Amino acid sequence: MGINQNYKLNLIQWYPGHIAKAEKNLKEQLKLVDVVLEVRDARIPLSTFHPQIPQWIGNKKRLLVLNRLDMISEQVRQLWADWFKRQGEQVFFTNAQQGQGVTAVSKATQATGVELNQRRRDRGMLPRPVRAVVIGFPNVGKSALINRLVGRRVVESAARPGVTRQLRWVRISEDLELLDAPGVIPAKLEDQEAGLKLAVCDDIGEAAYDNQLIAAAFVDLVNELYAIAPDVLPENPLRSRYDLDPTSSTGESYLHNLSELRHKGDVERTARQILTDFRKGFLGTLPLELPPN
Ligand SMILES: Nc1nc2c(ncn2[C@@H]2O[C@H](COP(=O)(O)OP(=O)(O)OP(=O)(O)O)[C@@H](O)[C@H]2O)c(=O)[nH]1
Numbered sequence: 001m002g003i004n005q006n007y008k009l010n011l012i013q014w015y016p017g018h019i020a021k022a023e024k025n026l027k028e029q030l031k032l033v034d035v036v037l038e039v040r041d042a043r044i045p046l047s048t049f050h051p052q053i054p055q056w057i058g059n060k061k062r063l064l065v066l067n068r069l070d071m072i073s074e075q076v077r078q079l080w081a082d083w084f085k086r087q088g089e090q091v092f093f094t095n096a097q098q099g100q101g102v103t104a105v106s107k108a109t110q111a112t113g114v115e116l117n118q119r120r121r122d123r124g125m126l127p128r129p130v131r132a133v134v135i136g137f138p139n140v141g142k143s144a145l146i147n148r149l150v151g152r153r154v155v156e157s158a159a160r161p162g163v164t165r166q167l168r169w170v171r172i173s174e175d176l177e178l179l180d181a182p183g184v185i186p187a188k189l190e191d192q193e194a195g196l197k198l199a200v201c202d203d204i205g206e207a208a209y210d211n212q213l214i215a216a217a218f219v220d221l222v223n224e225l226y227a228i229a230p231d232v233l234p235e236n237p238l239r240s241r242y243d244l245d246p247t248s249s250t251g252e253s254y255l256h257n258l259s260e261l262r263h264k265g266d267v268e269r270t271a272r273q274i275l276t277d278f279r280k281g282f283l284g285t286l287p288l289e290l291p292p293n
């Protein structure tokens with residue numbers, strides 16, 4: 001699927017110093033880690049794939065977590081589960097805010113520890129806690145997942161990218177230590193369509209994009225998804241929310257028409273409204289990505 005080429009999204013190469021630094025520290029700490037929990041956004045499981053992560057992980061055990069389970073429908077969850085299975089990958093779906101699916105992640109992590117300590121004992125070494133790191137793009141719910149795994153709020157988690165600034169080890173029990181890491185983004189976002197989706201989902205910093213361009217491209221994206229797979233999407237989510245049908249307009253003209261209708265022509269405010277509504281789930285369980293055929 002190609003997004004509308006009428007726009008240049010003008011994604012700024014946003015790679016601030018604190019992320020570069022976090023990435024460097026993360027690579028160092030990774031040496032100490034036994035298992036990596038790679039967290040992605042269930043609305044965009046492919047666009048929240050960070051191309052360098054496999055290389056960082058190397059031969060370590062990895063658990064793939066698709067978080068924000070509540071923001072996709074059961075039908076879409078099933079499509080992704082099947083697709084990943086065909087790729088030979090097991091996925092854990094979680095809602096790190098409410099806790100669904102977290103026990104399974106916890107069990108799988110602890111199981112790694114059992115294996116680890118068996119190997120240690122075989123070599124005459126004392127057992128130690130298994131060390132797990134949670135990594136992924138900003139704002140995908142890494143810290144929320146840690147809080148859920150611990151069962152109380154031990155690290156800061158909030159609705160904006162870039163909340164976690166420092167790597168932080170949290171000891172959960174005699175058996176498990178978790179490392180919370182700041183979100184990482186590739187130094188260069190090559191793929192404009194992935195960049196668009198990351199921006200819409202608030203998984204990269206706001207400094208990286210223009211709200212109006214992103215909101216307009218989002219409307220186009222919804223129209224395109226709708227044309228391809230209407231059966232797995234909510235019924236015309238934009239019309240339901242705003243009482244204005246997007247299907248025969250471009251995103252840009254939709255944004256302008258909606259701003260006239262609702263916000264006295266204030267296009268920026270309208271763009272923010274659309275993005276906020278999507279992010280808060282007011283447009284329903286609307287995935288921005290479906291498994292490739
Ligand atoms: N609806 C929903 N919200 C979630 C879920 N997981 C986390 N959140 C919310 O998403 C926001 C971001 O969560 P964080 O845990 O701060 O995300 P993070 O990946 O640690 O973000 P950075 O530290 O900025 O990289 C918070 O407001 C969470 O409450 C989820 O499964 N569903």
Ligand SMILES: [Mg+2]
Pocket residue numbers: 142143144156157163164181182183
């Ligand atoms: Mg965090």
